[in-house]
Amino acid sequence: MLHLPARFAAIIVAFAPLFRHRTWRHAEVLLVGAILAPGKRTVTSILRICGLSRERHFVNYHRVLSRARWSGQAGARLLLGLLIHAFVPAGPVILGLDDTIERRRGKRIAAKGIYRDPVRSSDAHFVKASGLRWLSLMLLAPIPWAARTWALPFLTALAPSERSCCERGQRHKTLTDWARQMVLQVRRWLPERELVLVTDMGFAALELLAALSRRSVICVTRLRLDAALYEPAPRRRPGTAGRPRTKGTRLPKLSEVLTRTSTRWRRVTVPGWYGEGDRLIEFCSATAVWYHSGKPVVPIRWVLVRDPLGRFSPQALLCTDPTRAPLRIIGWFILRWQIEVTFQEARAHLGVETQRQWSDRAVARTTPCLFGLFSMVTLLAGQLHHQTRTAVWTDSWYRKSHPTFADTLAAVRQAIWRETGLLTSRRRHKTPKPSQALQRCLVYALCHAV
Structure with missing residues (x-):
């Protein structure tokens, strides 16, 4: 052996x-x-x-x-501790969260479902994919010998399809439910560290952002250009009857801010833009309150980004900590691309989607172990x-x-x-x-x- x-x-x-x-x-x-x-x-x-x-x-x-x-959960805690000790001994702990589909077939794969294929689909073309949906939480850490940031998976959870939960008589949990549980688990593991969560627009839900903000987790994600933004609620006067206000005056939509001639844009060069090197961009930023009827109110700082050369469409970002600088928010968000790189590397070099287990426990363990192997190889290389x-x-x-x-x-x-x-x-x-x-x-x- x-x-x-x-x-x-x-x-x-x-x-x-x-x-x-x-x-x-x-x-x-x-x-x-x-x-x-x-x-x-x-x-x-x-x-x-x-x-x-x-x-x-x-x-x-x-x-x-x-x-x-x-326990895979206990193993994830050990792995996260080793990663933080090796690569992020101080400073904020930046986490990346995203889902991916493992294409699996077979009658005994009970948790599989039919999902939108994110790779083959486009805005005008919808492609279905049959398989398992995994939600992976990764540590975005700088790797000294690679001179760049890698996304190191340490906690991966299987999100069963709604059909599978109905057949088993279980309550179906959405991706935002799984995301809230996973991030709050990391918060319990690291009560003293500053946590920053970087996600895509699929996790820009007010319930999720409010739940994580209450536990001092900073969230950075995309924001819809037509989101309903308001000024903070004015101070309540003494003796005023009724419920206190939760929001102030309605603010213009970001799509309107984008086309206004009075908008003041700041031009900067951002290093490491999605792995392509330096990129010249323009941005504007302000604070607001994101509100939707019947949902929690979340104070945010929004950052509107555009390319003066028109190489990418304008996009809006949000941060649940309004005191953060816009450039810091942009720098955090562009690290999210490393999550997609890790998914690709795990498929190309670690055999994800090639395993053949069919029992429920083996299926739920094998893929998280393979994603965790990415981090294990990185730790071993550090020695x-x-x-x-x-x-x-x-x-x-x-x-x-x-x-x-x-x-x-x-x-x-x-x-x-x-x-x-x-x-x-x-x-x-x-x-x-x-x-x-x-x-x-x-x-x-x-x-x-x-």
């Missing part, structure tokens, strides 16, 4: 208390194999890459996901030497200055393979002969690379 290098032990052993002793031995094999396995991340492919293709009790490894008693983790694969037709996640994954894999003795030798200019089990691992890795 393959083993992890000693420098990785401190990170890996932190998760041992989640499992019983026998289960932990199997879980550790699954972790190492999931990092090394090419292509599909099934339990069988993990056993093959670890040299356990002739293991007679292979069912014990399946049971780690389908039957063993361990490598600077020269090793900053090495990039370049060609004459493709050059890059900083490593991507593919390079980071390759560096971690190299460290694990080096532990087997394949890449090192005690005698100079002599290559050791690998064992038969290791030869089978290498053959499987080379011949099943896709």
Whole structure:
């Protein structure tokens, strides 16, 4: 069986208390194999890459996901603690939240539903997709060796479809319900840290924003151009009868502010605009109260952004902390693009959507583990030497200055393979002969690379 290098032990052993002793031995094999396995991340492919293709009790490894008693929520808390200690020891903790669809079919996949495919659909064309909807909470942290911010998943929850909940007699929870529970759970884990949540317009709901604001969570998201904005309610005079006012005078819509000639725009250059480098933009900002009949009242700062060259449509942002500077709000929001990058990297390099579990417990555990593997690889890479983790694969037709996640994954894999003795030798200019089990691992890795 393959083993992890000693420098990785401190990170890996932190998760041992989640499992019983026998289960932990199997879980550790699954972790190492999931990092090394090419292509599909099934339990069988993990056993093959670890040299356990002739293991007679292979069912014990399946049971780690389908039957063993361990808490994914406790694992998420441990993972978040390691990430914050390594990458965000001080300052605000910036969280990114978004949902994604895992395309799965099968009669035994009970929680699947029919959703709008966000990749293939457009404003004029609607494409359906059958699968599971996952809501992932990620830590937006700067990675020193990558010279950019990565979205590191640590808590991922399955949001069953409404049809599945009706068939089981359960109350259906919307995405905003799941989002509120997940973010408030992180608030309980980090009571002393400043939390900033960055989301897309799908989570710009007054109930969600009000619930998080009461727990001192700053929310940054998109705002509709036709949202009903008001001035704050005037001070109540003593002796006034009736209920106190919740809002003041109605303010112009942001779509009107956008076309007014009297609007004062400020032109700035924003670095790192959606991974494209510096971008020249214009913005204006003010404070207001967002109100809708029958819903909570939320004080916000809105920021209207437009491109003087017309390369993107004007968009409005909101922040539930009216005291924040507009440039800080814009800088927070453009980090949200890293969430989409993580979803793509997890599918391309970690085998998301290739697993084949069908039991409810295994389905609910496997995908969060694969997303969490993205963060685990990043943590393990932080234990490598600077020269090793900053090495990039370049060609004459493709050059890059900083490593991507593919390079980071390759560096971690190299460290694990080096532990087997394949890449090192005690005698100079002599290559050791690998064992038969290791030869089978290498053959499987080379011949099943896709």
